[in-house]
Amino acid sequence: MTGAQARTINLGIxxxxxxxxxxxxxxxxxLAVCFVGTHIPLIVTVILGLWLVDLSGGAKLAVLGLLLVGTIIGTVATIVIVRGMLAPVAAIDRNLTRFRDCDEFDELPQVGNDELSDLMQTVNTVVRRVTQTRKELEALSFQDDLVGIGNRRWLLxxxxxxxxxxxxxxxxTTIALIDxxxxxxxxDTCGHNVGDEVLKEISDILAEQSRPTDxxxxxxxDEFCIIFLKCRAQEAEAAIDRMRAAIETRGxxxxxxxxVSISCGLTERHDxxxxxxxxxxxxxxxLYAAKAAGRNRTQIAPPAATSAT
Structure with a gap:
């Protein structure tokens, strides 16, 4: 049997x-298949047997009544057992639906050692891999590949x-654009490899000198942005000065x-x-004004007027 044939599912029945x-x-x-496949042949067999056996009418009715009671009990027991046996299928459907609609999934239990148990564990594995892959893709889409910090999409x-x-x-909040x-x-002088190294160094310094909440x-x-939450422009300017000093310290x-130096444009946001x-x-x-004024400096722009409430 080829791999393609092994993967073919016979769904005819x-x-x-x-x-x-x-x-x-x-x-x-x-349940209908169970009933037709077991109870109908049993009932037919008993009726034929009673027809062929010489019993009184009352005895025949007693046997038929006993058969009816036994069939009802068996049917009820079958319903309960079959529903319980199909519980894993319902759990798989319910959890996959929640995963599709709400990105929520409860791990299916590790019980049994048959095909349904294998199916539940396969579903668990597939969902875990899909979740992990999606997290990795989201992380990649929000991270700058070169310097390892958030990219523009993530930041904004x-x-x-x-x-x-x-x-x-x-x-x-004070927003800083750093160039x-x-x-x-x-x-042009040192090559793009050195340029990439400088960007990484600058990124590390900015991260080290920023607060965890920034x-x-x-x-x-070659442009970075820092959003200083709950911070005035003067405080942010002091932080930028520390970053500039760290660049000097690293030589x-x-x-x-x-x-190697940075220029910065700052402005507060109140509205x-x-x-x-x-x-x-x-x-x-x-930032443009800081560049025009000679670079390696910080320029603060006044905040916009707060709108009336």
Missing amino acids: YSAFSRIPWPKSYFMKI GRASEILSRSEQNWRP LDAFKHIN LLGRIGG LSTRYGVP SKEDLDETLARADRA
């Missing part, structure tokens, strides 16, 4: 029973989520033989109704 208009329930169809999505909450959770000075000169991401080639300029893109644009204008 199932398909035939599925076309029967009643009963619609798979459970009831199994997380910022929008936080800034949409009560202002007590973030107000005031590596003369990055093209570094790439949001740090790389949003462009990046000496190590690579080219000037929850202000579009995030407008806040970023204001910080970007401040």
